[in-house]
Amino acid sequence: MKIERATIPEENARIVRGYGDGYIVVNDETIETSVILSATTLNASWPPETFDDLNATHLEALLATEPDLVLLGTGRSQRFPAPAIMAPLYRSNVGIEIMHTAAACRTFNILLNEGRKVVAGLLMI
Numbered sequence: 001m002k003i004e005r006a007t008i009p010e011e012n013a014r015i016v017r018g019y020g021d022g023y024i025v026v027n028d029e030t031i032e033t034s035v036i037l038s039a040t041t042l043n044a045s046w047p048p049e050t051f052d053d054l055n056a057t058h059l060e061a062l063l064a065t066e067p068d069l070v071l072l073g074t075g076r077s078q079r080f081p082a083p084a085i086m087a088p089l090y091r092s093n094v095g096i097e098i099m100h101t102a103a104a105c106r107t108f109n110i111l112l113n114e115g116r117k118v119v120a121g122l123l124m125i
Contacts, residue, residue, distance in 0.1 A: 038119040051074050063089070068094065068117040
Protein backbone atom coordinates (compact mmCIF):
# COMPACT_ATOMS: atom_id res chain seq x y z
CA MET A 1 0.00 0.00 0.00
CA LYS A 2 1.35 3.40 -0.94
CA ILE A 3 1.00 6.18 1.61
CA GLU A 4 -0.17 9.40 0.02
CA ARG A 5 0.53 12.89 1.32
CA ALA A 6 3.36 11.83 3.60
CA THR A 7 5.64 14.81 3.98
CA ILE A 8 9.12 14.99 5.37
CA PRO A 9 9.10 17.42 8.30
CA GLU A 10 12.82 18.15 8.21
CA GLU A 11 15.50 17.81 5.59
CA ASN A 12 16.81 14.25 5.21
CA ALA A 13 14.24 12.76 7.62
CA ARG A 14 13.14 9.21 6.96
CA ILE A 15 9.46 8.59 6.37
CA VAL A 16 7.41 5.54 5.38
CA ARG A 17 6.19 5.91 1.79
CA GLY A 18 4.53 2.50 1.47
CA TYR A 19 4.29 -1.04 2.83
CA GLY A 20 2.89 -4.44 1.96
CA ASP A 21 3.56 -8.14 2.35
CA GLY A 22 7.30 -8.48 2.76
CA TYR A 23 8.37 -4.86 2.30
CA ILE A 24 8.39 -1.34 3.69
CA VAL A 25 9.39 1.67 1.57
CA VAL A 26 11.34 4.30 3.51
CA ASN A 27 11.85 7.43 1.43
CA ASP A 28 12.90 5.77 -1.86
CA GLU A 29 14.43 2.61 -0.35
CA THR A 30 12.57 -0.70 -0.25
CA ILE A 31 13.32 -2.65 2.94
CA GLU A 32 12.58 -6.39 3.06
CA THR A 33 13.74 -7.10 6.60
CA SER A 34 12.65 -6.06 10.06
CA VAL A 35 13.80 -2.51 10.70
CA ILE A 36 14.40 0.13 13.35
CA LEU A 37 13.27 3.49 12.04
CA SER A 38 13.46 7.03 13.39
CA ALA A 39 13.66 10.41 11.68
CA THR A 40 17.44 10.04 11.45
CA THR A 41 18.03 6.27 11.77
CA LEU A 42 17.34 3.32 9.53
CA ASN A 43 18.68 -0.01 10.79
CA ALA A 44 17.61 -2.72 8.36
CA SER A 45 19.67 -5.33 10.16
CA TRP A 46 17.45 -5.49 13.26
CA PRO A 47 17.62 -9.23 14.11
CA PRO A 48 14.06 -10.40 14.87
CA GLU A 49 12.45 -11.81 11.75
CA THR A 50 9.13 -12.69 13.39
CA PHE A 51 7.22 -11.84 16.54
CA ASP A 52 8.32 -15.12 18.11
CA ASP A 53 11.98 -14.09 17.64
CA LEU A 54 11.59 -10.93 19.78
CA ASN A 55 13.58 -10.70 22.98
CA ALA A 56 14.46 -7.97 25.48
CA THR A 57 17.79 -7.21 23.75
CA HIS A 58 15.94 -6.39 20.52
CA LEU A 59 13.76 -3.88 22.35
CA GLU A 60 16.77 -2.35 24.11
CA ALA A 61 18.12 -1.49 20.64
CA LEU A 62 15.08 0.76 20.08
CA LEU A 63 16.15 2.92 23.01
CA ALA A 64 19.51 3.80 21.42
CA THR A 65 17.86 6.72 19.56
CA GLU A 66 16.69 8.16 22.91
CA PRO A 67 13.03 8.41 21.83
CA ASP A 68 10.09 9.92 23.65
CA LEU A 69 7.87 7.18 22.21
CA VAL A 70 8.45 3.66 20.86
CA LEU A 71 6.18 2.05 18.29
CA LEU A 72 6.37 -1.71 17.97
CA GLY A 73 4.91 -3.12 14.76
CA THR A 74 4.29 -6.81 15.41
CA GLY A 75 3.73 -8.02 11.84
CA ARG A 76 0.40 -8.86 10.23
CA SER A 77 -1.53 -8.77 13.52
CA GLN A 78 -1.27 -6.99 16.85
CA ARG A 79 0.43 -9.18 19.43
CA PHE A 80 1.74 -8.26 22.85
CA PRO A 81 5.18 -9.48 24.00
CA ALA A 82 5.56 -11.02 27.44
CA PRO A 83 6.32 -8.55 30.26
CA ALA A 84 9.88 -9.93 30.62
CA ILE A 85 10.57 -9.02 26.98
CA MET A 86 9.07 -5.55 27.47
CA ALA A 87 11.07 -4.90 30.67
CA PRO A 88 13.74 -2.64 29.07
CA LEU A 89 11.01 -0.35 27.72
CA TYR A 90 9.14 -0.30 31.02
CA ARG A 91 12.33 0.59 32.92
CA SER A 92 13.21 3.38 30.46
CA ASN A 93 10.10 5.39 31.27
CA VAL A 94 9.51 5.85 27.52
CA GLY A 95 6.01 5.56 26.09
CA ILE A 96 5.28 2.43 24.05
CA GLU A 97 2.51 1.63 21.60
CA ILE A 98 2.10 -1.86 20.19
CA MET A 99 0.17 -2.40 16.95
CA HIS A 100 0.33 -4.37 13.73
CA THR A 101 3.07 -3.16 11.39
CA ALA A 102 0.81 -1.39 8.88
CA ALA A 103 -0.70 0.74 11.66
CA ALA A 104 2.76 1.40 13.09
CA CYS A 105 3.95 2.68 9.69
CA ARG A 106 1.05 5.13 9.46
CA THR A 107 1.36 6.20 13.11
CA PHE A 108 5.12 6.74 12.71
CA ASN A 109 4.47 9.26 9.91
CA ILE A 110 1.82 11.10 11.90
CA LEU A 111 4.02 11.40 14.98
CA LEU A 112 7.02 12.43 12.93
CA ASN A 113 4.97 15.15 11.24
CA GLU A 114 3.97 16.39 14.70
CA GLY A 115 7.65 16.78 15.54
CA ARG A 116 7.68 13.92 18.06
CA LYS A 117 10.89 12.02 18.78
CA VAL A 118 9.62 8.58 17.81
CA VAL A 119 11.31 5.30 16.95
CA ALA A 120 9.61 2.30 15.36
CA GLY A 121 10.64 -1.32 15.51
CA LEU A 122 8.84 -2.86 12.54
CA LEU A 123 8.55 -6.59 12.00
CA MET A 124 7.79 -7.47 8.41
CA ILE A 125 4.18 -8.07 7.37
